[in-house]
Amino acid sequence: MTDALEIWGGVECSHVHIGATVRDQLKETGHFHRIDDLDLISELGIRTLRYPVLWETVESERGRYDWSWTDARLQRIRQLGMRPIAGLLHHGSGPSWSQIVDPDFPEMFARYAALVAHRYPWIDLYTPINEPLTTARISGLYGVWHPHGTSEATCLQLTVAQCRATSLAMKAIRAHAPAARLVQTEDFGRIFSTERLAYQASHENERRWLALDLLAGRVDRRHPFYERLLDAGVAVEHLSHLAVEPCPPDVIGLDYYLTSDRMLDENVDRYPDEQVGGNGIDTYVDSAAVRPVGRHDTGLRQRIDEVWNRYHLPIAVTELHNGSTRDEQVRWLVEGWQAAQAARESGADVRAVTAWSLFGAVDWNSMLSAKCGYYECGAFDVRGGTPRPTALSSAIASLAEHGRFDHPVMDRPGWWRQEPCLAGTSKRPLLLIGSGLTLAAIEACCSARRLSVLTVNASQTWQMMKATAAWATVGVDEPSGVHSGAVRLHCRYPEGQDFLLQCNHVNAPREVANAFLDLIIDGQRGAFALSRSEPANQYEFSALASARYDVHDGQALSDVA
Numbered sequence: 087m088t089d090a091l092e093i094w095g096g097v098e099c100s101h102v103h104i105g106a107t108v109r110d111q112l113k114e115t116g117h118f119h120r121i122d123d124l125d126l127i128s129e130l131g132i133r134t135l136r137y138p139v140l141w142e143t144v145e146s147e148r149g150r151y152d153w154s155w156t157d158a159r160l161q162r163i164r165q166l167g168m169r170p171i172a173g174l175l176h177h178g179s180g181p182s183w184s185q186i187v188d189p190d191f192p193e194m195f196a197r198y199a200a201l202v203a204h205r206y207p208w209i210d211l212y213t214p215i216n217e218p219l220t221t222a223r224i225s226g227l228y229g230v231w232h233p234h235g236t237s238e239a240t241c242l243q244l245t246v247a248q249c250r251a252t253s254l255a256m257k258a259i260r261a262h263a264p265a266a267r268l269v270q271t272e273d274f275g276r277i278f279s280t281e282r283l284a285y286q287a288s289h290e291n292e293r294r295w296l297a298l299d300l301l302a303g304r305v306d307r308r309h310p311f312y313e314r315l316l317d318a319g320v321a322v323e324h325l326s327h328l329a330v331e332p333c334p335p336d337v338i339g340l341d342y343y344l345t346s347d348r349m350l351d352e353n354v355d356r357y358p359d360e361q362v363g364g365n366g367i368d369t370y371v372d373s374a375a376v377r378p379v380g381r382h383d384t385g386l387r388q389r390i391d392e393v394w395n396r397y398h399l400p401i402a403v404t405e406l407h408n409g410s411t412r413d414e415q416v417r418w419l420v421e422g423w424q425a426a427q428a429a430r431e432s433g434a435d436v437r438a439v440t441a442w443s444l445f446g447a448v449d450w451n452s453m454l455s456a457k458c459g460y461y462e463c464g465a466f467d468v469r470g471g472t473p474r475p476t477a478l479s480s481a482i483a484s485l486a487e488h489g490r491f492d493h494p495v496m497d498r499p500g501w502w503r504q505e506p507c508l509a510g511t512s513k514r515p516l517l518l519i520g521s522g523l524t525l526a527a528i529e530a531c532c533s534a535r536r537l538s539v540l541t542v543n544a545s546q547t548w549q550m551m552k553a554t555a556a557w558a559t560v561g562v563d564e565p566s567g568v569h570s571g572a573v574r575l576h577c578r579y580p581e582g583q584d585f586l587l588q589c590n591h592v593n594a595p596r597e598v599a600n601a602f603l604d605l606i607i608d609g610q611r612g613a614f615a616l617s618r619s620e621p622a623n624q625y626e627f628s629a630l631a632s633a634r635y636d637v638h639d640g641q642a643l644s645d646v647a
Contacts, residue, residue: 087400091426092438093485094171095127096136096405098447098464101143101178102454103232109457112138114448116468118155121162126466126473127444128166131486135163136213136404136440137170139206141180141198148183153205160206171211171269174199174255177221179232186225186244187233192251199255203262213269213404214255217341218248219297220273230453239318242296242311246320246328249300253333271339271404272297274389275346278375283350286365290348295396300325302397303332337437339404340386340393344418344502347384349375376502384502387425394434401435405442409450409462411623412604413495413535416477420491421500441465441482445473451622461624463604469626477607494557495607498536505536512538515554516606519544519561524573527595528560531603551580558606575602579609588630589616601625 097117102109112118127135139156146152163170175195179185184194199214215221225231226240235241252270259266274294279287292310299305305312306329315325350370354362357371364370376384386403393401403426408418419441426436443464451460465482466473477493484491497512499505515538518525532539542550547559563574575598577585587602597619604623605614613630 087430087435087437090489091423091430091436092134093132093423093482094134094136094402094404094438094440095130095132095444095465095482096440096442097123097138097445098443098450099138099140099173099176100454101140101176103179103182104230104455105232105234107457109449109454111447112140112143115445116471117445120473121158123445123466123473124159124162124166124168126475128168130465130479130482132168132441132482133486134169134171134211134438136173136442137163138176139170139172139174139202140176140178141174141184141195142178142182144202145198146181148181151201160209164208169211170209171213172202172206172209173213173216174202175214175251176216177224177231179225185233186247186251191247192254195251196254196258200258200261203259203266207263210263210266211269212256212259212266213271213339214252214259215248217272218252219245219294220341222248222297224453230455238314242315242318243320245297246300246315246324249297249328250324252301253328253331256333267336268301268333269337269339269402269404270298270301270335271341273341273343273346273405274393275342275348276375276384276389276392277348277350278383279350280352282352283368283370286368286370287350298335298338298397300328301332302334303329305329334397335399337400337402338393338397339402340389341405341442342386342389342403342422343405344376344408344410345374346389347375349373349377385425386422387428390425390429390434390436391432394429394436399435400437401429402438402440403436404440406439407442407447407462407464409447411535411600412463412477412607413537414500415463416481416491416493416495416607417500419478419481420485420496421503423485423491439485441478460622463623470628475608476604477609480609493607495537498538501536513555514538514557515540517542517547517550517554517556517559519547519559522562522564524562524564524575524595524598525560527599528562528575528602531596531599535603537603556580560602560606573598577602577606579611583611585610586613586630587616587627588614589619593619597621597625601627 098111100111117123144151222241222244226235226244229236256268277287277290296311305325350372352368352370354371357373360371360373406422408415423439426439430436445466445468446464447462449460463476465478467476481491494514497514518539518541529539559578561576565571572588575587589598600623601619614627615630616627618626
């Protein structure tokens, strides 16, 4: 076990074929065009970085290799003193001229892996294929990604093909870099169910281990899935080869999201917003278990314990991300860090926690199937073109340097955790000055986000700020007429610095309030105009030319836009 838990980073890099469309997250988040992003990552104190060396990027045309992008990025990573975990395939099926269902896919992929190791012999950490079972489920069982299969047989075939490719790739890599280690990532979310669907939950809970069992050489005739694999058309010699020449991970990468744990329920009327599915026997809804199941059964700590007890191999949390409001994003990261620390203290060999999607992700709310531009922030918000540090950046930097992070939003837990009966307040509230429609929306959003507030008169502001250790004061200048001008939301921090957000009066107050609260949590300073505000924190803003305002008396004094 390492001396101290480490904070790693990762860049969302999925390259997925959906019909004739390719979803390229590197390009959609803009990271592909910003090499200076790597300096921003290094400044957070991150020293190990999951980073793409994607087959699709290098060999988009068969036999023609373009290493220019990877050469420049990997050289910069090395110069900055960071250690890459090279990812060669991330939810993809290879270049357009290749696909996982090709009989020679494992061998073709291994040849590419050998070229990578030969070119970059100093890289010693690899994730050849990210989340092979998860990719197989989405591509082969749910039909969302290429090859759009909708059967368990296709899912199992894709799982074995990716595991064979990983095994052959590591063998090829180690021919050039003998010390190279396999960091194998997967989502091991647990399936819960009603009593009627216990049989399906049991099946899926066994299946979630399949990729790692294959790589670890555990899938022999006694394995629960051995006969199912043969019935699915998997060649017996492929299973035999994996069993005889295992390629166990050197580090198991546990990817965990708020939606990783699932609940199966045949009472579909209880879930009007969820898609109804089934298994040919029963019809049911597959929803996030964090809501209907007792919360003691869900969570990262429980999944770490399961992985550790099954494999007793070193573990790293290799994806930790929550596409939500900023307070919930920070709470999720810190809770994950604390869960990893607790698991270490109980004897599990947990090496690191990875802040994933450092520059955000696009359209992952639909598993990339809908091209709507739905953006989830990461440590940096890239919607303005230039990456802007969010509160997650501060959290990552603090965890890297001190192993802990404090912020007023941490005074209360995320919505997925029950609060003690008397815990609905905080010693560090937001002070709300005045009244009005927008201020009422801010107060309602604070309640939903478990941010404690106190409403005060302007004359009480500084007295209450000292008495309560408030972390900011908030006021709103609202136009009185229907056709009046801009709404101006302003915030002052205890150290005297100010933040102003100006928007059109027709903007929906709740969406404006949520954008404003995100930016306050980020510690944003200066004067800005909100140009877009939509549900689910889909907003954009830009700087005003200059502004001077006074939060203490709730009035903006002057501005030049």
